Amino acid sequence: MPELIQDFAGLFIIILGVLLFFVFTILARRGFRPTLRPLSGYDTMHMQVGQAIESGGRVHLSLGPNNIIDEKTGVTLAAMSILDIVAEESIIGDLSPVATTSDATALPVIGDTIRRTYKRKDVLDKYDTKAARLVAFDPYALAGSAMSIIADDDVRANVLVGSFGPEVALMAEAGLRNQIPQTIGSDQVDCQAAAYSMADHILIGEELFVAGAYLRQTPSDIGSLATQDVLRWIIVGLIAFNVVLQTMGLLS
């Protein structure tokens, strides 16, 4: 019975999410724009990419150990929307961005994301097949390998978005040593300390998923952000309600 309730609760949240998403997307098409709190990671993203290109360098973006066949796929897709934006802004430069991963299933999708961006902008001849790189099969080995890419591949901005753990400190240290701006975003709790102490800008948890709303601002991106916010307030309300019930002794 509890499993059945869980399934129904899951179905209810999904249906509610779909409804909210469509409602907010339609509202956004009609001009609805929620007030966005400042997120330095996104607020400075255009500037970071622009400065990297102006100085004749490139942007390094790592997706870490994320793949496209498990529950981390959501984070992978979120990171790829950031990659799409970074690649689009890098087109005017001489060097294409370099995207690294330690998961083979993510590699073709990463390469395709960059290639599609170049194709969309009609500059497919500038697409570099080395832009997407599988540098290791382990997150720590990826971090070690990315250190040399950051140091040797004309990298002028470092964007690390994915399910990174503490190994992100290795890549961030390479960025610090090269004095380049760094943005770190991870859905993992054990990455946050390293990210806070080493990166210029951090994206914590759900902030990873709102890149589109901050950087592209299409109606569907605004709809996603508003849906996420409303669902969060519903959960906050449920938690507060649960606390009240427990305090009053109405729940065991």
Place this chain on the structure above:
Amino acid sequence: MKYVLPAAVAIGIGLVVLASYLVPNPLLFSIRLALTDWAAILAALAVLIGIFNLLLVNSRRIQSGGKGWVYNLVTILALFFTLAIGVYESFGQSSSALYRSDTITMALYRGVIVAALATLTGLIAIFLIISAARLPRSKPGIWAALFLGAALVALVGWLPFQFAAPLNSFRQWVLTVPATAGARGIIIGVALGTLVIGIRVLTGVERPYKD
């Protein structure tokens, strides 16, 4: 058709897999298992693409004679050497050489991969301490002070000395109340973000496969 067909396949498969979790139906369950098997086969093929990518990137760097090309050469040589040893030792055997303790492949794994990863893990602690020490200069302010304070409490509270006992209780409280609350907040936020991305894929708004 070029745009509709991939979207229809992706949305259809997504809905079937989602339904198999929510509706207890043996047919849906068997479809989900078959799709999972296909994903595993494709993942294995992706490894081959990954190895090809590794060869391509490293060989081009050797050709261009860029900085550190010797390391690229070593990488390619190590790839072929390990592959040859692994194939030779696994040939005619019931299990892969990597799963037997008496093989050169296993010795390479333990002596090189495990040792290198352990070294990198050790370096992380050093880098974190250095960056924490740099924090008051790089990000002066109340949050950096709180961060450093919490880090100190966590480290000193861990010491097995009598004088650190009150700090130990405080450390325990920090870990179980504010740290756990923050961690759960992050996890809930990530779950909601993943849900919304899932909705975008299922409704065809997010199409990472479109050309």
